[in-house]
Amino acid sequence: MLGIKNFRLALRLSAILVIMLVVLLSLLFYLLDLQFSYKSRILMIFLFFFFFIFSVFLIHYRIERFIQNKIKNIYKDLSPSGVSMSQQIIQSDMEVLRQSLRKFADDQKLEIESLKEKENYRKEFIGNISHELKTPIFTIQGYVLTLLEGAIKNKNVREKYLKRTAKGVERLIYIVKDLDLITQFESGIKTIDRSNFDIKQLIENVFDLLEMQAIKNKISIGFDREYQKSFQVFADEERIQQVLTNLIVNSLKYGVKNGKTEVSLEEINEQKILVRISDNGEGVAEEHLPRLFERFYRVDKSGNRKAGGSGLGLAIVKHIIEAHQEKLLVESTPKVGSEFSFTLQRASVEINSIQD
Numbered sequence: 308m309l310g311i312k313n314f315r316l317a318l319r320l321s322a323i324l325v326i327m328l329v330v331l332l333s334l335l336f337y338l339l340d341l342q343f344s345y346k347s348r349i350l351m352i353f354l355f356f357f358f359f360i361f362s363v364f365l366i367h368y369r370i371e372r373f374i375q376n377k378i379k380n381i382y383k384d385l386s387p388s389g390v391s392m393s394q395q396i397i398q399s400d401m402e403v404l405r406q407s408l409r410k411f412a413d414d415q416k417l418e419i420e421s422l423k424e425k426e427n428y429r430k431e432f433i434g435n436i437s438h439e440l441k442t443p444i445f446t447i448q449g450y451v452l453t454l455l456e457g458a459i460k461n462k463n464v465r466e467k468y469l470k471r472t473a474k475g476v477e478r479l480i481y482i483v484k485d486l487d488l489i490t491q492f493e494s495g496i497k498t499i500d501r502s503n504f505d506i507k508q509l510i511e512n513v514f515d516l517l518e519m520q521a522i523k524n525k526i527s528i529g530f531d532r533e534y535q536k537s538f539q540v541f542a543d544e545e546r547i548q549q550v551l552t553n554l555i556v557n558s559l560k561y562g563v564k565n566g567k568t569e570v571s572l573e574e575i576n577e578q579k580i581l582v583r584i585s586d587n588g589e590g591v592a593e594e595h596l597p598r599l600f601e602r603f604y605r606v607d608k609s610g611n612r613k614a615g616g617s618g619l620g621l622a623i624v625k626h627i628i629e630a631h632q633e634k635l636l637v638e639s640t641p642k643v644g645s646e647f648s649f650t651l652q653r654a655s656v657e658i659n660s661i662q663d
Contacts, residue, residue: 317367325359436603440482443475450475485619489602492626499630503654504544505537506582510570513551517559526562528555531571531585538572538580539654546627547651551584553620554647558586561645580653585646591639599637600625624649 332351450468458464514528521528540547551570558568566587573581591599595606603618628635628649639645 314363314367317363317370320366321359321362324362325355328358329355440479443478443482447472447475447479482619485623486602489619489622489626492630499543499546501541501543503539503541506540506547506580506651507534507538507572509544509548510551510572510582513548513555516552517555520556520559521568524559524562525564525566526559526586527567528559529567529569531569531583534572538574540580540651541654542631542651543627546630550624550627550649551582553624554584557620557647558584558588558645562586562588574653575650578653579650581648581650583646583648585644587644590641590643590645591637592641593639596637596639600635 450472454465454468458468510530517528555568555570562568568584568586571583571585573583575581591606595604598604599606600621602622605618624647625635631651633650633652635647635649637645637647
């Protein structure tokens with residue numbers, strides 16, 4: 308399209324040049340009172356026509372070179388550092404160039420928005436981790452200073468404060484271990500050790516481990532119904548137990564008095580088993596769901612963390628399930644409850660593939 312426009316422009320300019328040349332020569336011959344024969348006039352017309360054709364191609368060539376040089380400079384200014392011009396396709400069509408520049412501008416806008424979002428996330432993460440760490444640190448500091456100021460001489464106070472200090476240290480270790488685990492998953496250092504096991508039996512073991520906490524919180528835990536058969540899966544048993552523990556503890560932490568937490572199992576197809584953990588607790592607003600699995604993300608912006616914890620439980624769940632290359636879903640309604648679900652590979656799939 309641009310080539311046709313350039314050629315038309317060259318025709319117009321060449322025509323103007325020829326007309327000007329004819330007018331000037333005619334005026335000159337008139338002033339000098341020169342006369343030409345018929346053959347001379349035919350020759351002049353031929354020369355004018357040749358000049359017209361030559362000027363058309365010359366002007367068109369110069370216009371094309373001028374525009375391409377300008378476009379090359381634009382691409383040079385916009386191209387990433389270290390990328391040579393020979394690696395790029397120089398577009399001479401203005402419409403294509405316009406689209407390319409618009410795409411470049413849109414990409415830059417998205418990149419800037421992504422950088423701003425990451426910067427906001429970084430600031431929020433630093434604020435959250437500082438909040439999680441300063442609570443046990445200041446607690447430890449307070450007890451230690453009290454002991455140093457003379458309370459250490461009182462046996463009862465000394466023993467009580469040392470126990471509380473030990474709890475603060477345990478909480479710090481808990482946070483650091485969880486952070487280290489997430490970092491190992493993100494960097495690929497932590498691997499998944501898969502084996503065949505019964506997920507139903509594993510869930511029952513988790514119920515036994517959390518029975519006392521459930522009684523303390525006055526929340527019942529169990530299956531949604533009685534399952535007669537076993538559900539064999541192929542996964543990392545230790546990590547899946549951690550997933551189940553974190554999800555059930557989370558439901559107990561934010562459950563309601565005399566509430567319930569139920570786990571259900573469903574065979575989706577010959578390859579996958581779906582595990583659901585549902586409760587009738589406080590629930591979470593829809594606006595918080597996309598960020599629910601972020602490290603230290605708090606639905607309660609007041610900064611109060613109910614029933615302790617490192618604030619990394621759901622983030623660990625997300626990384627473990629992703630390491631298994633499985634899906635993790637959450638549905639929640641405020642004042643109604645929440646449901647977390649994830650898929651696992653059935654053991655029969657792996658057994659069949661090995662036999663084949």
